[in-house]
Amino acid sequence: MTDQVFIPHKLSKLKVLVLTAGAMLMVIACSLLLAERASAHGWVENSRSDLCYDKVNTNCGPVMYEPWSIEGRGDFPEIGVPDGQIAGGGGAFPALDEQTQDRWTKVDMKGGPYTFHWDMVANHSTNTWDYYITRKGWDPNSPLKREDLELFCRYEDNGAIPPMDVYNDCFIPNDREGYYVIVAVWDIFDTVNAFYQVIDVNLTIDPTQPTVPAPGFPGDPDRFGDIPQWVSIRPYLEGEIVLHEGKVWKARWWTRGQEPGTHEVWELVGDDPGNPTEPTDPTEPTDPTEPTDPGHPTDPGDHGNHYPAWDASKVYTNEIVSHNGQLWQAQWWTQGQEPGTTGQWGAWQPVNP
Secondary structure (H helix, E strand, C coil): CHHHHHHHHHHHHHHHHHHHHHHHHHHHHHHHHHHHHHCCCEEECCCHHHHHHCCCCCCCHHHHCCCCCCEEECCCCCCCCCCCCCCCCCCCCHHHHCCCCCCCCCEEEECEEEEEEEEECCCCCEEEEEEEEECCCCCCCCCCCHHHEEEEEEEECCCCCCCCEEEEEEEECCCCCEEEEEEEEEEECCCCEEEEEEEEEEEECCCCCCCCCCCCCCCCHHHCCCCCECCCCCCECCCCEEEECCEEEEECCCECCCCECCECCEEEEEECCCCCCCCCCCCCCCCCCCCCCCCCCCCCCCCCCCCCECCCCCCECCCEEEECCEEEEECCCECCCCCCCCCCCCCEEEECC
16 A cells, blocks of 8 residues: 555655646747747837837837837848838838838938947848938838839948947938938848848938038948958858959859959959950051951840840849840849849849940
């Protein structure tokens, strides 16, 4: 009888120990998940979510406790979050996507130089920092859409890890007044995601600043060429195209820190299409007794000497091809989509030779 009583008592203790250990493990796991969630984000000062955090904006939902967590699919606007869900990061915080003339507190801002401040909870290897503003004539009472936006400022980090406070100098368009929305997108390099922040601004024109700044101003998104410059800290995948010392190179396989022209991982494609070879000195004309063969004229629109023709059966990721007398570069994985038919945000973008 003693054994029959003792054994169930021993099993009961064991069960208690197992349950206790399991509960402790769950607490630890939850703590780690919460710590990871809280350590992977950042937000812009005076943004819509920041003003929710400061209780200036109201009825914001849970973002008032975590304005740094507005994360969604990156590669905006080609991919990114859906229209109508841009402010809330793809539906994670739907209250932020409410859009009317009077829904949100506005920040006073003038056209001209302005510095955006990102406050990091933790930094990530970064691709780009992009800033968009709603176009003149946009409808402030309709959900925010891609077609409402124009890019006015960009910084490229090429995989670098930013500091805990990031400051981007930009030039706010100085040609509009009234209520506008600025969309800031921090695109992450080593994941497919990005962090989204919107800023509701009451814009005024600054008469001391130009309407349109001179090219090359801080943050000028047009200062980057069609083909990116090689960067030593950035990893490259097979097929990616770069410029280095006036030449175009294509990665044969994954590489990082191996300089084009010094390692076989880089295949020489040709000269920089934006910097054609210097013309012959007019004081040294071609010998008229040796004219160019008229049967083989040089076709100024033929780029096939340096770039392959587009092939509908081939997979492209970042390559440059020639098609219908124009150079095109793949923006992401594509097969069978004809260059020139994919639209402004499509898989193929023109490269100006």
